[in-house]
Amino acid sequence: MSIRFEGKVAIVTGAGGGLGREHALALAARGAKVVVNDLGGARDGSGGSATAAEAVVAEIEAAGGEAMANAASVTDAAAVEAMVAATMAKWGRVDILVNNAGVLRDKTFAKMELEDFRFVVDVHLMGAVNCTKAVWEIMRTQGYGRIVMTTSSSGLYGNFGQSNYGAAKMALVGLMQTLSIEGAKNDIRVNCLAPTAHTRMTEDLGAALPLEALGPELVTPGLLYLVSEGAPSRCILAAGAGGFERAYVTLTQGVHVTGADAAEQLAARFAEVSDRAGEIVPEMGAAQGMIELTKAQAAHR
Structure with a gap:
C-alpha cells in the first residue's frame, strides 16, 4: 500500500536544511502541500533569515509541488499562530505537524550557563508546545491530525555534555504520551521520532560516526509512516542508516515493602x-x- 498525502497540508518546522528539508521534500513529493518553516539561524539559534526556507520551497515547486515559506521562530507563540493562520487562509486545513526545529548549546553541566539550558528547552520543548497548541483545535474540529515530536537518544538514554538537549528531548516524550491520550477521540495521533543522521546539528561528531551511512533521507521513511493515515499513536520510533527500532518506557513488576526498615x-x-x-x-x-x-x-x- 502506497503512502500518499494528496489533499493533506503539512507544517514542518526547522525545514530549511537537514532532516526537516528531507521531510518537507518527501511529503511534497507524495502530494502534500507543505509549509516550510525555518528561522534560518545558526546552529546555536542566533541570527535568522527566510532564505533557507525559500530555497526548499523553490525545490518543491520546481518538482511540481505546492509549498510556502515561513521564517517564524517556534519560540514566538504569536508568530507561530500567524503562520498557522496564513496556512489556513491559503489551504483551509492543517493535517500534519512535524516539530523538527532545534538548536544545540552543548557543554558539561558544570560549565553550562542557565541561559543556555533555558534556551535549548525553550526551542525544543516550548517550540513544539507553541506549534502544537496552534494547530490542536483545528485538528480537533477536523477530526484528524498527525503530529510528530522529534526526540533523541540523548534524551532517552543520555549523552555527555547534553543535559539541556537531553532534558528537552525527553520532555517531548512526556508531551507525546499525554497528547496521544487526549487526541485519540478526534483521531489525532501523536508520535516521537528519534533520528540518527549526519546534519549540521551533528557535524562535530564526524570522527565518531560513519557519515556516509547516516544521510537524513534514511530517517524520513519513518517520519512518513508516523504522519500517514495508517499511523500508530504513542510510538517512539528510532531511525537511522536505514534501521528502525521502537523504544518504550516500561515498568517492572517490582516488590512490596513496608515498615520501619x-x-x-x-x-x-x-x-x-x-x-x-x-x-x-x-x-x-x-x-x-x-x-x-x-x-x-x-x-x-
Whole structure:
C-alpha cells in the first residue's frame, strides 16, 4: 500500500536544511502541500533569515509541488499562530505537524550557563508546545491530525555534555504520551521520532560516526509512516542508516515493602525491583499507582 498525502497540508518546522528539508521534500513529493518553516539561524539559534526556507520551497515547486515559506521562530507563540493562520487562509486545513526545529548549546553541566539550558528547552520543548497548541483545535474540529515530536537518544538514554538537549528531548516524550491520550477521540495521533543522521546539528561528531551511512533521507521513511493515515499513536520510533527500532518506557513488576526498615528491605531486594521479567508498558500514568495499590492489597490479605 502506497503512502500518499494528496489533499493533506503539512507544517514542518526547522525545514530549511537537514532532516526537516528531507521531510518537507518527501511529503511534497507524495502530494502534500507543505509549509516550510525555518528561522534560518545558526546552529546555536542566533541570527535568522527566510532564505533557507525559500530555497526548499523553490525545490518543491520546481518538482511540481505546492509549498510556502515561513521564517517564524517556534519560540514566538504569536508568530507561530500567524503562520498557522496564513496556512489556513491559503489551504483551509492543517493535517500534519512535524516539530523538527532545534538548536544545540552543548557543554558539561558544570560549565553550562542557565541561559543556555533555558534556551535549548525553550526551542525544543516550548517550540513544539507553541506549534502544537496552534494547530490542536483545528485538528480537533477536523477530526484528524498527525503530529510528530522529534526526540533523541540523548534524551532517552543520555549523552555527555547534553543535559539541556537531553532534558528537552525527553520532555517531548512526556508531551507525546499525554497528547496521544487526549487526541485519540478526534483521531489525532501523536508520535516521537528519534533520528540518527549526519546534519549540521551533528557535524562535530564526524570522527565518531560513519557519515556516509547516516544521510537524513534514511530517517524520513519513518517520519512518513508516523504522519500517514495508517499511523500508530504513542510510538517512539528510532531511525537511522536505514534501521528502525521502537523504544518504550516500561515498568517492572517490582516488590512490596513496608515498615520501619522499608528502605533497608528495598536495598536488599533492589535486584528484584530491577528484574525486567514481566515488565509492562502502561496505558497511562495511573497504571503505576494501580499496580502499587494492588501489591499493597495483596500484602494485607
